[in-house]
Amino acid sequence: MDVQRNLESSLEKHTKEIYGPPVGKKMVVFIDDMNMPQVDTYGTQQPIALLKLLLEKGGMYDRGKELNWKIIKDISYYAAMGKSGGGRNEVDPRFVSMFSVFNMTFPSDATVTHIYLSILRGHLGIFPDDVRELAPNVIAATLYLYKAAVNELPPTPSKFHYIFNLRDLSRIVAGLLLTAPAHYQQPQLFVKVWRNEFTRVICDRLINDADQKLMSDNMLNAMLAYFPEHNVYAMTDPLLYGDYRNALSEDEPRDYEDLIDYEAIYCLFSEILNDYNERNLKMNLVLFEDALEHLTRIHRVLRMNPGHSMVVGVGGSGKQSLVRLAAYSAGNV
Numbered sequence: 056m057d058v059q060r061n062l063e064s065s066l067e068k069h070t071k072e073i074y075g076p077p078v079g080k081k082m083v084v085f086i087d088d089m090n091m092p093q094v095d096t097y098g099t100q101q102p103i104a105l106l107k108l109l110l111e112k113g114g115m116y117d118r119g120k121e122l123n124w125k126i127i128k129d130i131s132y133y134a135a136m137g138k139s140g141g142g143r144n145e146v147d148p149r150f151v152s153m154f155s156v157f158n159m160t161f162p163s164d165a166t167v168t169h170i171y172l173s174i175l176r177g178h179l180g181i182f183p184d185d186v187r188e189l190a191p192n193v194i195a196a197t198l199y200l201y202k203a204a205v206n207e208l209p210p211t212p213s214k215f216h217y218i219f220n221l222r223d224l225s226r227i228v229a230g231l232l233l234t235a236p237a238h239y240q241q242p243q244l245f246v247k248v249w250r251n252e253f254t255r256v257i258c259d260r261l262i263n264d265a266d267q268k269l270m271s272d273n274m275l276n277a278m279l280a281y282f283p284e285h286n287v288y289a290m291t292d293p294l295l296y297g298d299y300r301n302a303l304s305e306d307e308p309r310d311y312e313d314l315i316d317y318e319a320i321y322c323l324f325s326e327i328l329n330d331y332n333e334r335n336l337k338m339n340l341v342l343f344e345d346a347l348e349h350l351t352r353i354h355r356v357l358r359m360n361p362g363h364s365m366v367v368g369v370g371g372s373g374k375q376s377l378v379r380l381a382a383y384s385a386g387n388v
Contacts, residue, residue: 058102059115066127075128086134090143100144106132107150137218140210167221168194171228178232185242189282193249196281197227203273204257208266216260226256229359233298233311243285247313250274251294255355295320297351298358302384303330311358314351317344324350327384335383338376346377353381 065082066074076082092100109115114126134154139145162170172194179187201224210217230252239245258270278286295314300323301307314320324342332338340346349366356364366374 058105059118062109062127069128072124073126073128075130081129081131083131083133086132087136088143089134089136090139090146091136092144094144100146103147103150107147107153110150110153162221164198167198167224171197171224174228175231178234182236182245183240186239186245189242189245192281193231193246196249196277197224197253199277199280200253200257200270200273204270207269207273208261214262219257223256226359227252230255230355233359235310238310238312243288244313246278246282246285246289247291247294248296248311250278250289251296254294255352259352293317293348295348295351297354299323299327299354299384302327302386317347320347320351324380324384328380331380331383338380340373340376340380346373349377350381350384353378354385357382357385357387 062084063074065076067077068074069078086106089103092102094100105115109127110132113128114124117123117125132154136146137143172190175190175194176187179190201219204217204219208214208217208219227249231249234245234248239248253274258267261267261270275286275290278290282289293316295316296311297314297320298309298311300312300314301309302323303326314323321342324347328338328340328342342350353364353366356362366378368374
């Protein structure tokens with residue numbers, strides 16, 4: 056029903072039975088996530104059945120009392136969909152046969168490595184030599200862990216957001232581009248910030264302890280394989296990276312750095328919270344360790360461009376307050 060309404064809202068009546076875009080123009084209809092409609096009891100997908108009728112017969116029935124046939128002209132149809140699984144369903148092959156199908160495959164390892172290695176090497180050009188030499192292994196380890204996530208954590212109806220693609224690799228490298236030579240003079244420091252970026256981008260979306268342990272084990276394997284000399288330091292916790300040390304000092308530079316421990320960031324966020332309360336409606340927050348970690352995560356996303364984050368939690372768990380304080384520390388309020 057919604058598909059037909061959306062389509063009809065953009066059409067004009069040309070004659071008694073013929074409908075289409077304004078005279079002299081053609082309309083392009085783009086159908087995104089074409090295999091998302093739910094499969095009903097009889098194994099069909101109603102929106103797909105309507106679109107099949109429209110493409111096959113060149114029209115559809117008016118949903119009024121008389122059920123008149125409406126001829127649709129001057130429209131081209133384009134569609135996109137991902138492979139089935141994780142809430143996506145198989146689509147009627149007879150419907151797919153009406154399209155010219157192009158399969159967009161994931162680029163080869165050599166291509167992906169060349170792209171991100173070129174970006175990272177360009178950024179590390181002003182870093183010490185032993186840090187610059189890490190670039191090939193950083194990209195290789197990122198690809199190793201990315202493949203582990205894709206292969207071992209497939210999307211399911213309860214984990215429909217377990218979809219990993221090139222955007223995630225780009226976000227990991229974008230996080231590494233926030234680093235400055237002043238804070239990363241030694242290779243183990245850069246390896247640890249790389250671990251932080253991978254954890255923030257990939258592991259923060261995992262929803263249970265089993266999945267977290269799986270990626271933690273893979274991370275340890277990657278450390279031993281690609282950074283055996285630095286894995287002891289790089290695997291230390293907690294991972295608390297941000298540039299909010301000078302959040303209240305507008306004249307001071309804001310460098311993305313390791314803030315070491317909870318005590319340090321507790322003091323920083325306590326000052327930021329006090330400053331916020333002096334300027335805005337007072338918030339009474341208890342800055343326990345989990346809250347400090349969430350603040351650090353949200354702040355990191357907000358400081359990146361573009362920075363978008365979905366904070367998921369039960370009602371009353373403090374999501375809004377944490378976002379407000381993180382946005383204030385990031386200079387977005």
